[in-house]
Amino acid sequence: MRHLFTLLxxxxxxxxxxxxxxxxxxxxxxxxxxxxxxxxxxxxxIAFAAEPIDTVRVGFIGLGMRGPGAVRRWSQxxxxxxxxxxxxxxxxxxxxxNYLTAxxxxxxAEYLGENAxxxxxxxxxxxxxxxxxxxxxxxxxxxxxxxxxxxxxIEVPAAMTMDEIWALINTSERTRKHCxxxxxxxxxxxxxxxxNMAQQGLFGEILHTEGAYIHxxxxxxxxxxNNWRLDYNLHNRGDVYPTHGIGPICQVLNIHRGDRxxxxxxxxxxxxxxxxxxxxxxxxxxxxxxxxxxxxxxxRTENGKVIQLHHNVMTPRPYSRDYTLVGTxxxxxxxxxxxxxxxxxxxxxxxxxxxxxxRCISDEARKELxxxxxxxxxxxxxxxxxxxxxxxxxxxxxDYRLVYCLRNGLPLDMDVYDLAEWCCPIELSAVxxxxxSAPVAIPDFTRGSxxxxxxxxxxxxx
Numbered sequence: 001m002r003h004l005f006t007l008l009x010x011x012x013x014x015x016x017x018x019x020x021x022x023x024x025x026x027x028x029x030x031x032x033x034x035x036x037x038x039x040x041x042x043x044x045x046i047a048f049a050a051e052p053i054d055t056v057r058v059g060f061i062g063l064g065m066r067g068p069g070a071v072r073r074w075s076q077x078x079x080x081x082x083x084x085x086x087x088x089x090x091x092x093x094x095x096x097x098n099y100l101t102a103x104x105x106x107x108x109a110e111y112l113g114e115n116a117x118x119x120x121x122x123x124x125x126x127x128x129x130x131x132x133x134x135x136x137x138x139x140x141x142x143x144x145x146x147x148x149x150x151x152x153x154i155e156v157p158a159a160m161t162m163d164e165i166w167a168l169i170n171t172s173e174r175t176r177k178h179c180x181x182x183x184x185x186x187x188x189x190x191x192x193x194x195x196n197m198a199q200q201g202l203f204g205e206i207l208h209t210e211g212a213y214i215h216x217x218x219x220x221x222x223x224x225x226n227n228w229r230l231d232y233n234l235h236n237r238g239d240v241y242p243t244h245g246i247g248p249i250c251q252v253l254n255i256h257r258g259d260r261x262x263x264x265x266x267x268x269x270x271x272x273x274x275x276x277x278x279x280x281x282x283x284x285x286x287x288x289x290x291x292x293x294x295x296x297x298x299x300r301t302e303n304g305k306v307i308q309l310h311h312n313v314m315t316p317r318p319y320s321r322d323y324t325l326v327g328t329x330x331x332x333x334x335x336x337x338x339x340x341x342x343x344x345x346x347x348x349x350x351x352x353x354x355x356x357x358x359r360c361i362s363d364e365a366r367k368e369l370x371x372x373x374x375x376x377x378x379x380x381x382x383x384x385x386x387x388x389x390x391x392x393x394x395x396x397x398x399d400y401r402l403v404y405c406l407r408n409g410l411p412l413d414m415d416v417y418d419l420a421e422w423c424c425p426i427e428l429s430a431v432x433x434x435x436x437s438a439p440v441a442i443p444d445f446t447r448g449s450x451x452x453x454x455x456x457x458x459x460x461x462x
Contacts, residue, residue, distance in 0.1 A: 023162065024431070024440075030263075031431055031440040035447065036166055042173040044449040045416050046256075049459075050151065050178060052409035059084035059126045059150075061117045061141055062133035063092030064225055066155065069390060070132060071096040073399050075103035076388045079407050086111035086120045088225075117141055121148040128406070130182075131155060134228040139164035142179060146171045151178040153402060156243040158182075159423045160236075162443075169445060172416040180402070180412055181419040183247040187394040187401070190334045191248040191323055192375045198252050199455070200373070202342065203327030206252055210333075211245025212310035212322035218277065227281075233274055233291040238266060238430030239311040240291065243422040244321050246299075247414075249307055252325060256417045257453040259303040261442040266429035268292030273314035297429045299442070302450075309425065331360075340366050377401065377458055401458075410459040420445040 024033040038044075056079060060071055063085060074080050082100060085093050085108045093110050100107060111120045121129055121144050129145035131138055132155045139159045142152040158181040159165045172179035185191060198206055221230045232240060253259055268291070275289040293314040299307040310322065320335040331341040339360040361369070381400050385393030405412045421442075428440045444450055 026435075026438070029438060031435060031438055033162060033428075033441065033443050035443045036170075038447050039170060039174065042170065044446055044452075045172055045176075045178075046446065046449050046452045047411045048176070048178070048415065049409050049411050050176070050406070053127050053406050055079055055081050056128055056403050056406050057081045057083045057126050058128045058130055059086065059120045059123065060096070060130045060132070061086045061120060062131060062137075062155070063087040063096050064089075064132070065223060067092055067132045068095040068099060069395070070130060070399065072099040072103075073388055073390055073396050074130075074403075075100055075105050076384065076396070077400055077403050080403055082108050083126050084109040084111060084120045084123060086117045088112070088114055118144060121145045121150060126150055128153060128402075132182075134225065135160055135232060136228075139168060143167055143171050146175045146177045146179060149175070149177070151406070153178075153180050153182050154419070155182050157241060157423045157426060158419045160240075160426055162424065162427050165420045165423060165445070169416050169420055178406075178412055179416040179419065180414045181243065181247075181422060182398060183243050183414060183418075183422065184391055184394045184398045185244045185321060186248050186251055186413070187377065187397040188248070188321075188323075188334075188392070189378060189394070190338055190370075192378060193370050193373055194323070194325060194332045195248070195252055195456075196375045197330075197332070197369075197373045198325065198327070202330055202373070203325055203332065204329030206305065206325050206327045208306045208308070208324075208326035209249040209253065210308045210310075210322050210324035211242075211247075211249050212312075212320055212335075213241050213244045214310060214312045214317050214320040214322070216316050216319075217313045218316075221277065221281070230274070230278070230281075233289070233313070234278065234286070235290055236430065237268065237290045237292065237295075237433055238427070239295045239297050239309060239425050241311055241313070242297070242309055242425040242429075245309050245311075245323075246307060246422050246425065247418070248323055249325075250418065250421055251456045253301060253305050253307070254453075254455050255301070255421055256446050256450040257456050258451060259301045259305065260444055260446075260450040261299055261307075261421055261424070262302045263300045264297060264425060264428050264432060264440045264442055265437055266295060266297040266425075266432040267437040268295040268433055277314075295429060295433075297425055297432075299425070338366060340369060376460070404461075405459060408461040410461065413458055417445045 128151045130153050145152045271289040275286040278286040294312040297309040323334040325332045333339045341360045381397045385396045388396040
């Protein structure tokens with residue numbers, strides 16, 4: 001009975017208000033989404049800290065491309081117990097069990113099959129459910145896990161629609177369980193060091209930022225089980241994978257910690273490469289491939305800052321998670337090469353014909369600056385991060401910080417409102433494009449609490 005009740009509750013949460021005419025209205029040319037009222041008895045999760053968990057007991061759902069690597073990383077983190085593993089294929093479970101054996105850990109309980117994840121969530125000896133399935137299953141699994149009394153950590157993107165976003169927010173607020181997105185790029189050494197520089201005023205006031213996910217996936221499409229990622233792009237328009245680009249930027253801009261995302265506008269190119277690839281692998285013409293080869297999104301914040309995002313997984317371009325900060329006294333960019341400019345930094349005499357007179361600092365000076373402003377999180381984790389790895393170590397750092405904060409009863413580095421803000425461009429960019437690139441008013445996902453804090457911070461045990 002409880003199982004049926006919970007499933008019915010999830011259906012209500014996910015599909016309430018799914019009619020577009022009920023979800024938003026157009027006011028003076030701007031698309032305005034309805035913000036559901038906070039249910040009576042709920043309160044926000046700003047700076048929420050759960051009771052300390054001495055040993056974090058975790059269950060993993062989804063052991064395909066990224067899952068076994070996460071199990072391996074967790075096997076190297078003190079104060080954890082890997083209780084259960086779940087997938088629809090035995091291969092991923094076996095690979096993960098081998099990592100546990102190699103680390104001297106006990107074998108975990110196994111759950112195999114399409115619906116076995118529910119049984120994992122229902123266990124009473126799990127504190128955290130770690131979800132790494134295809135995108136469409138992220139939110140339903142997370143909702144069920146929270147209803148079963150578990151904290152949840154979800155691979156990116158954690159939510160694909162506004163309905164899913166609000167369902168995750170409301171369930172997290174009601175159950176008082178952490179619900180976070182596993183955004184590893186906020187722990188990239190360059191991004192987190194520039195965050196430290198920005199917080200110490202090195203760039204002045206940050207006014208303009210740029211982020212992106214540019215990664216031609218021609219060699220990778222077939223690696224996704226049952227072709228789920230290409231299929232999602234076939235049917236959906238807009239920036240469907242924005243979190244790597246927007247996440248680190250939102251931390252620098254103190255989003256829902258003194259500022260908030262306010263307005264979004266998006267446009268895309270026509271779809272060419274996706275349809276061609278579909279014909280290549282399927283042997284059939286595709287006349288209605290939804291996602292354009294490139295999508296560009298602009299976001300303005302309440303305090304007048306601008307975020308520019310790009311998404312392109314279709315055309316041959318050098319890989320880029322563009323991370324650019326433009327401040328009143330400085331500039332930083334990670335791609336195509338790491339660059340920092342401070343102050344005027346004029347080289348030689350001022351000459352209007354000399355377009356190289358304003359240069360970034362030398363590589364040697366940049367490396368010295370990076371070391372001087374090394375973030376405490378990096379200093380605390382860099383030795384083990386280098387040893388364990390995972391996208392250059394940022395995956396290990398992400399997992400370590402999650403465990404550290406849970407064990408010490410601290411607010412996590414990311415919260416459910418970060419999840420909402422970093423995922424909302426998925427639906428909102430599509431809606432903007434479908435309305436001739438009309439502006440979209442971004443909801444305040446905190447429902448009035450975005451000024452409770454004045455800046456972003458990482459928490460530490462005393």
